[in-house]
Amino acid sequence: MSLHHLPLPLLLRLQQIFLILSLAFRRWLDRWRAGDSVAGNLLFKRHFASLYRFFEYKTEGEVDDLVQETLLQCVKAGSTFRRQSTFRTYLLAIARHVLFQHWRARARVPATLDFEQTSMAALSTSIGSQLARNADRARLLAALRTLPLDQQLLLELYYWEDLDRDQLAEVFDVEAATIGSRLFRARRALQDGLERPDPGVGPASGTPDALDAWARNLAHDRPTEK
Numbered sequence: 001m002s003l004h005h006l007p008l009p010l011l012l013r014l015q016q017i018f019l020i021l022s023l024a025f026r027r028w029l030d031r032w033r034a035g036d037s038v039a040g041n042l043l044f045k046r047h048f049a050s051l052y053r054f055f056e057y058k059t060e061g062e063v064d065d066l067v068q069e070t071l072l073q074c075v076k077a078g079s080t081f082r083r084q085s086t087f088r089t090y091l092l093a094i095a096r097h098v099l100f101q102h103w104r105a106r107a108r109v110p111a112t113l114d115f116e117q118t119s120m121a122a123l124s125t126s127i128g129s130q131l132a133r134n135a136d137r138a139r140l141l142a143a144l145r146t147l148p149l150d151q152q153l154l155l156e157l158y159y160w161e162d163l164d165r166d167q168l169a170e171v172f173d174v175e176a177a178t179i180g181s182r183l184f185r186a187r188r189a190l191q192d193g194l195e196r197p198d199p200g201v202g203p204a205s206g207t208p209d210a211l212d213a214w215a216r217n218l219a220h221d222r223p224t225e226k
Helices: 006-031 037-055 065-075 087-104 133-145 151-158 165-172 176-195 209-214
Strands: none
Touching: 006 037, 006 065, 037 065, 037 176, 065 087, 065 176, 087 151, 087 165, 133 151, 151 165, 151 176, 151 209, 165 176, 176 209
């Protein structure tokens, strides 16, 4: 079940728990920046899976390097951490910039690389969805990589990390109202991409809610049942 469909009392309780955890993560970050390796290990273990998913299928084998670079940038940029943000959104915002820097370093003309226009399919022909064991997930990954990279990141964080609009606004450094219009365009583009090669694939219904439920259910790569 998505957080968006939880009963209000339970959602409020979860928000309280998340706030407490966020305060703890902020203290761990302060201790890590001060040289406490134990606090650094706690942060790393807590967020490694999210960081790995963020970079997966978006590099040509450098996922571990980019995870490490993100953590290093997190320490270096610690003074810019806004206390109203969660550590998770702060970390993902840095990861987004690290990914962009990674591809700009490989571009012939870095200044012209626009991630609101350029897709993973255009950046690399060797990164595909062939490693996905689930057929539906493979189709979803293939469609996502044809979208502009910023749209792909937006949808993956929305579907697979369950970030709400305010959290997405922090990661993408825009207003929450802007995220709403970006999500609308990204979901429509994804639906078009899913239907282009085979109009019958994807969610059974073409409604946004059906697309969201179908995509969220593919957060983990499970083998297709035969």
